[in-house]
Amino acid sequence: MGEAHAFRIQSSGYEQGLPDLRRVREAVFVEEQGVPLALEWDELDPDCHHVIARDAAGEPIGTGRLTPARSIGRMAVLPEWRGRGVGEALLAALVEQARTLGWREVSLHAQASAIGFYARAGFLPVGERFQEAGIEHQGMRLLIDALNLVESRAAAIAATLGVVAGARRQLDIYTRELDPGLLDQSAVVDAIRRLAARGECAIRILLQEPAAAQRALAPLIALSQRLPSAIAFRAVEEQVDRAWPSAFIANDRGGHLFRPLGNRWEGETRLDAPGRARHLRGVFEPFWERARPCSEYRALGI
The missing domain is CATH 3.40.630.30 (Gcn5-related N-acetyltransferase (GNAT))
Structure with missing residues (x-):
């Protein structure tokens, strides 16, 4: 300064x-x-x-x-x-x-x-x-x-903003279909856009239902087309992976939001729990390695 x-x-x-x-x-x-x-x-x-x-x-x-x-x-x-x-x-x-x-x-x-x-x-x-x-x-x-309990959509949005803002080099998101009502909110999309535009953070998004997000014209898909070097999408294909019920977002600075059921808002969050965030990113990694790249997103014109 x-x-x-x-x-x-x-x-x-x-x-x-x-x-x-x-x-x-x-x-x-x-x-x-x-x-x-x-x-x-x-x-x-x-x-x-x-x-x-x-x-x-x-x-x-x-x-x-x-x-x-x-x-x-x-x-x-x-x-x-x-x-x-x-x-x-x-x-x-x-x-x-x-x-x-x-x-x-x-x-x-x-x-x-x-x-x-x-x-x-x-x-x-x-x-x-x-x-x-x-x-x-x-x-x-x-x-x-x-841990702070997340009990509403508004709280889930706030928690997501906190985790995104705290990321530096890595942000991992596991979601069913890009969470309508959460990951399509302007404040969240803008926060991810600012993070991606810095050019220092790898943002990995893993989906269970990529076609549903595509049909909904999820704004993060369009954002990834503008910033393809920063945002990568993959789709879960293994049946055992598709059966995993939870959703989460975790960064490399100890921040996370974990929702036991990915179709509900309730969960837990904390911005300074490196052990828990590291565990979630460890859960994410094998899912990511087994998943396929969402090549259809690169070709989608919005």
């Missing part, structure tokens, strides 16, 4: 950090998003653990807080610093603080536009969306250093 983009994360007490907290939170929430000033500051603030991101000159550029109710909130980054990893660093510092305190889980209310951001850090949506300060929000939760 160049000096112009350098920043650091600093813990802060409420009274000590109040002037800098105001500079960021009021700029983002009150001025930019229109949250009433009276709603921005609450009785929890004095009892929270606050973190402040500062630029190379020490000026505040981002904030976040951890409340006594074991929730993360008031995550804000000044517009000119977005997309530079500041939010990710703030969130990681707050989760690490929760871990230090011995907390087993943390929750948060994510603005709807930020669900993907929190999903990439392992948070899963819980319950229905709701309005808070006039803005649509989604409750999300992370179990720290533990």
Whole structure:
């Protein structure tokens, strides 16, 4: 990171950090998003653990807080610093603080536009969306250093985003027919496209029913035609392999989503379990070696 983009994360007490907290939170929430000033500051603030991101000159550029109710909130980054990893660093510092305190889980209310951001850090949506300060929000939760249960399609999408975002050199996907409702969602397709476009990651997708995905014009097929060096498809043909009921996605950095029944959303996920991810990739390998390349996908015109 160049000096112009350098920043650091600093813990802060409420009274000590109040002037800098105001500079960021009021700029983002009150001025930019229109949250009433009276709603921005609450009785929890004095009892929270606050973190402040500062630029190379020490000026505040981002904030976040951890409340006594074991929730993360008031995550804000000044517009000119977005997309530079500041939010990710703030969130990681707050989760690490929760871990230090011995907390087993943390929750948060994510603005709807930020669900993907929190999903990439392992948070899963819980319950229905709701309005808070006039803005649509989604409750999300992370179990720290533990498997997180996936209980809905929305949670499966979030878990997939987390596993894809964590991949570096390898991403393996085992699926029945490219999971309609999951692997065809725009957020997931965009995440896989960004990963493939980097040119550093081999993405292997193994299917049980390639014809069904082809008939459905699954968007990942078209994406593989544009990026054939990064995305490879194979189809399971051995009967014993076709009888395997599960589905999963696993990366080379310890992230996985495993669903015992591939036609259901329920399963488990964790982004920092290298042993489990390594096991799933070991399951994948012999299936992949016995499968046939999906040459029909290369010829398909969409």
